[in-house]
Amino acid sequence: MVSTFIITGSTWTARDTLKNLGGRWVPHLNAWLLPDYERESVGRLRDQMGLDVRLIALPIDLPGSSKAASEARARAAASPAPSPTLR
Numbered sequence: 001m002v003s004t005f006i007i008t009g010s011t012w013t014a015r016d017t018l019k020n021l022g023g024r025w026v027p028h029l030n031a032w033l034l035p036d037y038e039r040e041s042v043g044r045l046r047d048q049m050g051l052d053v054r055l056i057a058l059p060i061d062l063p064g065s066s067k068a069a070s071e072a073r074a075r076a077a078a079s080p081a082p083s084p085t086l087r
Contacts, residue, residue: 002058003036007045009052014045 008031011018018025021041023034034042036055046053 003055004058005032005034005036005038005042006054006056007032007034007042007051009050011051014049014051017045 006029007018007023008029011032018032018034021034021038023032025032042053045051
């Protein structure tokens with residue numbers, strides 16, 4: 001089970017920020033889902049933009065939902081894989 005923030009309201013102007021925080025747009029919910037470890041950033045967005053924010057528990061694991069997965073992706077992006085050599 002994973003806890004996540006569900007963010008609704010007029011989110012268009014915050015779209016890029018939500019993406020950069022690891023948010024995922026869920027069209028059938030008309031909402032963004034953000035990992036719970038982004039609590040401080042989500043709180044700032046709520047206060048600045050008046051977004052509707054709720055913390056919910058989902059009975060599934062979302063791809064890339066853990067902080068460890070995000071850190072692993074960042075490390076992988078920072079260290080390029082060696083290119084194969086032709087013989």
